[in-house]
Amino acid sequence: MPALESTMIALGTPMPPFELPDTRSGVAVRSRDLVGRPVLAMFICNHCPFVVHVRDQLAALGREHASGPLAIVAISSNDPATHPADGPDRMKAEAAAAGYAFPYCFDASQEVARRFGAVCTPDFFLFDTGHRLAYRGRLDESRPGNGRPVTGHDLRQAITAVLAGRAPAGEQRPSMGCSIKWKAV
Numbered sequence: 556m557p558a559l560e561s562t563m564i565a566l567g568t569p570m571p572p573f574e575l576p577d578t579r580s581g582v583a584v585r586s587r588d589l590v591g592r593p594v595l596a597m598f599i600c601n602h603c604p605f606v607v608h609v610r611d612q613l614a615a616l617g618r619e620h621a622s623g624p625l626a627i628v629a630i631s632s633n634d635p636a637t638h639p640a641d642g643p644d645r646m647k648a649e650a651a652a653a654g655y656a657f658p659y660c661f662d663a664s665q666e667v668a669r670r671f672g673a674v675c676t677p678d679f680f681l682f683d684t685g686h687r688l689a690y691r692g693r694l695d696e697s698r699p700g701n702g703r704p705v706t707g708h709d710l711r712q713a714i715t716a717v718l719a720g721r722a723p724a725g726e727q728r729p730s731m732g733c734s735i736k737w738k739a740v
Contacts, residue, residue, distance in 0.1 A: 558605070558698075560729040561679075563691055564672040566722075570594060570686040571670035575630060575660035578646040584658045586686075589626045593689075593717045595710075596680045598673040598735065599659075600631045601649045602640040605732035606676050608699045610653050612707045613677075616714075617656035625714060627657035632668035633676070633736040641736070668735055675732040681713050681723075689717050692727040 574585045586594075597613065599606045606613075617627055629650075635642030643661045650659040662668055671680055681690035690713035697703040713723035 558731045559675040559734045560731050561691060561693075562672050562674050563727070563729050564680075564688065566688050566691070566727075568688040570596070570680075570682045570688070571667065573630075573667045573670070575628075575662055575667060576643075577658035577660050578643045579650045579655070579659055582658075584628055584660050590686075591684055592624055592626045593684050593714075594682045594686065595620075595625060595627045595714065596671060596682070597627070597629045598632060598668060598671070598676055598678040598680075599629050600633045600638070600641045600676045600733075600736075601645055602633075602638060603676040603733040604699050608697065609677060609694050609705050609707075612694060612705045614654045614656070616707060616710070618654070620714075621656040623718075625718060629655065629657055629659045630662050630667060630673075631659070631676075632662035632665045632673065634665070634738045636738070638736045665735070665738060673735060675730060675734055677732050678730050678735075679710055681710070681717055683717050684720075689713065690723045690727060691730075693730045698731060 633641035
């Protein structure tokens, strides 16, 4: 399966403003409502084998941080005209089946993905309490078929550092996955 690496935008980049509907609840998720909280924005989708591979780990992260200071928001920006499995109704069903304890938002215009610089699924962006980018990159070293366990090690270490008010240590490696399915222009 062809894979694309994330673009690794500059650390310290401000979190782009967004307002997107949560397919689980129908309620809008707004960046302005997350002021003072660290934010993990995850660009995912339903069909990508790379996302399917880490689905349980994403759900576990959501459960672990459901009542803590970290706000987690998953966003699908794929074009449902070409990939109907990634449309809002199926996103709602996937969130329930996967046990996601975080909003799973639909970016119909794809503008939010463009503002974040997201290019693949999954693509992770962790912002500190001042909403400055502290981590962008991979969940861990596991990929479909490489035999390495899905642990969430890289992202988990970054989350621990951000929650402690520190910058994540070590080299940040790009995420890898399917390209976002952009609308034809």
